[in-house]
Amino acid sequence: MTQLNELQFQKFRALIFDNCGIQPKKEMIEGKLDKLLRKNNLSSYDEFYQLLSTGANSVLWSEFIDEITVHMSSFFRENNHFEFMRSQLRLIFEKNPRILKNNEIKLWSAGCSTGEEPYTLAMVLKEWLPQDMTIKILATDISKRTMASAQRGIYPATIKKEMDPYYLMQYFNRSEEDYEIKPELKALITFRLFNLMDSFPFQDTFDIIFCRNVMIYFNAEIQQKLVQKFRAVLTMGGLLFIGHSESLLNKQNGFQYMQPTVYLNQGK
């Protein structure tokens, strides 16, 4: 493996932090950078850094982002969030009356990775909401490769372990080796490449935002800013779900704690 010295590591780390808000450890990125160096026939880390920092090679940049981000996900991950939605549906409608008024619900899966989270949301909402209610889910991620995989919606047979067979039967087409999300479920989701460090371009607000296992990679200051950006695009009475190893401690301004990792926008 090509050695990455401390100075080179600090330069890559600053580049990653400035662009994605992530501060990876040396051990975490060393192997990944080495892999990209070889794959792209680059002669040194300095040449690699030069190409990235000048924006001279957008394909390399995109591969770099794909490599340094962590994409682990699964269907029905942290299932008690979905259970909360099912058991508290009445409360969700009460706190946010526009859902029933418009007969429409708008969600954002921010940091959706390979799609398991937004597809799980789409499946459970199809099951639990009134049949004629419009479901609109925006699913975003910074990684192009991950986003492409989410849009394809094709998963290996191992996903059988992640959900009740009913959902597999109802929402997937089975081929020899894979399961593919049915087009009618895909149609509920809009996938977009989006960096959460950028300002939010939305005209309208969301009823529910899922941002789970993403903020864990950001420092406290970035988390704080991001939570307030989420609040600005969440309707009053709307809900924010974060990952189980994350917390809004000290950054809860304007949010009411509902249960661990579930917060309601109080609109103040």
Ligand SMILES: C[S@@+](CC[C@H](N)C(=O)[O-])C[C@H]1O[C@@H](n2cnc3c(N)ncnc32)[C@H](O)[C@@H]1O
């Ligand atoms: C561990 S996955 C979480 C997936 C899903 N939310 C879940 O809980 O299963 C984290 C995702 O956040 C994305 N991510 C990291 N930094 C980001 C940023 N600055 N903007 C948008 N997405 C980001 C990564 O690309 C990755 O797909």
